[in-house]
Amino acid sequence: MAIPKGVSLKEVADKAGVSTATVSRVINSKTVVKGETELRVQKVIKQLGYRPNRVAQRLRTTNGASKLIGLLIPDIQNPFYVDVIRGIEQYAYARNFAIVIGNFSQNEERQKFYIDILKSESVDAFIVAPFPGMNDYVKELVEEGYAVVCIDRGLSNMDLDVVKVDNYQGAFDAVEHLVKVGHRRIGFISGNMQIPTTLERVSGYEAALTKNGIAIDREIIVGRNSDHTSGVELTAQLLDLPHPPTAIFTSNNLLTLGALETIHSRGLKIPEEIAILGFDDMYWSTSLNPPLTAVRQSGFEIGRITIDLLYQRIMEPARPYVSIVLKTELMVRTSCGHKSGKMKSTI
């Protein structure tokens, strides 16, 4: 299995009658090269179909020129993260960055494992949705000099560039909608309570209730993991209560899908017998029956902005940290009641 290394810098240099240093210079175009020389080299590069070996470049450079980004995704089965990946990918490759991906399946050990591997791949940046318990580990990354941008949530132990959504407001709007449509007993399936994002959504939920004069009943706020199974089981638990909710607000995609499974398997009618509103919209929310009313956060946009931030961080390592908070959008369809249309969330 002899994989050809392809045309090398040296071959280009020889053919163009210059030194490798010069060829390198025209490629990286940081230093000035005489127009005539440059043209000649460019021509040879084209002729030979030369493409720099990124591995060699990476080995040689120690700054942000390695052009490799490590992407740590909590759960690739969650359509929201798929959108984030798409956004990141599109804009990363456009900037000549490649992406190494690690899907850690909401598991702390695997997140560590991947970080270590990606380090030995000499990535020069990390994009990570930090898992509870990983605060110190991620902080270390920053201290070691990696560019890192957090998505979906930040770190509890330091400031950092983070791109997220206004979870509080998103949840608030959702619950207000439910109230407006007539519900007063609204269950909440919250997801993993260790994750800041979850807590923000809980706050939004509580605030909306309080504002509308509805008492908070801890019995109908249930949380375990942010996965499909939890959605299935916690919905059953809610429904089995002596005094069950008339509406359920689910804290993410996976939970929503799980909840729907339980609801349908019991033959309950949506929204007449039970209303449902989910955090996270999906491109196929309208393929559900009835179409799902959902809090939309644009993963694609988050991905785009993340690459932007990362790029700026690499270019100017000392720039102050920023936290970008995108607004959510409530997509009103028919799983909660009868109104239809969409309302922007307002802050």
Added chain:
Amino acid sequence: MAIPKGVSLKEVADKAGVSTATVSRVINSKTVVKGETELRVQKVIKQLGYRPNRVAQRLRTTNGASKLIGLLIPDIQNPFYVDVIRGIEQYAYARNFAIVIGNFSQNEERQKFYIDILKSESVDAFIVAPFPGMNDYVKELVEEGYAVVCIDRGLSNMDLDVVKVDNYQGAFDAVEHLVKVGHRRIGFISGNMQIPTTLERVSGYEAALTKNGIAIDREIIVGRNSDHTSGVELTAQLLDLPHPPTAIFTSNNLLTLGALETIHSRGLKIPEEIAILGFDDMYWSTSLNPPLTAVRQSGFEIGRITIDLLYQRIMEPARPYVSIVLKTELMVRTSCGHKSGKMKSTI
């Protein structure tokens, strides 16, 4: 942004009082090292927390030791491929391979673009679902010495390791089921007809019809792209026919979701007014209303086997090519009629 290169081989060698060659040997454990020496080196490695720099390793070696796999995914929004990715990832990292991913969004140019980038990343293997028109490009990869395994479909111009599913039989079983449940006018939304997988599914569809004495009506076999939008639009087209089908068989996930959108938006009852059966099962097929009857192909399993094949190919480049064809499973739920349970597809 000075990213620390970490502890180097040299530092380990110095501290252990041996040459770098020896340390390298104990790491790669291909050649014999004296037990005592090995122990000493191991200890220092542990002490210093040494981890080999994979980039340097990659630059140096030219065979299958680069430990990097390029993964070319047609469409990461398709849950089937998400499962494939999960399978690949899990088993790749277990074998100490890292994955660079390129999601080319069913676009030929982007597939080429990614292949080129991944080459310059010195991957030693490619996993690819070849897009129509890419036959020669992929063949070249093989000729250049890369290990490549195809998923979902092979190449038309050469044999190769391929891991796929019995599409003919899967479609056949699906259509037979529809017939058994009472349908005789079954529409087919086929997806991209340039893709061999599509053609196999069309054959299965036609064979089942013919076997059951139903004439093939080209008017209700419609195909364009294998995406959501096509599903939405072609379903409308089918439904608008003077003599519309009573059942629709969709050729993949995305098409199914698109079809559902149209069906629900028209307020049609499933399965009474229109039955639907989809190729590709999803873990949330039971969250649909009614639960979807679907042809299940295990993406996760495909991923697992792919890594296996790749590994063997790297170890023994000259071994004969194999084509692994997995069976599908018809998951009978309630979107087609009243029977319930599941039947294995049989060949």
Added chain:
DNA sequence: CTGAAAGCGCTTACAG
């Protein structure tokens, strides 16, 4: 069983 040395394909001071 082990070491000295070359080299993978680049980039980057250092001279000129």
Added chain:
DNA sequence: CTGAAAGCGCTTACAG
């Protein structure tokens, strides 16, 4: 503006 040379962190013949 350009070249000669060192070196990134490894692995691998070649000797011994």
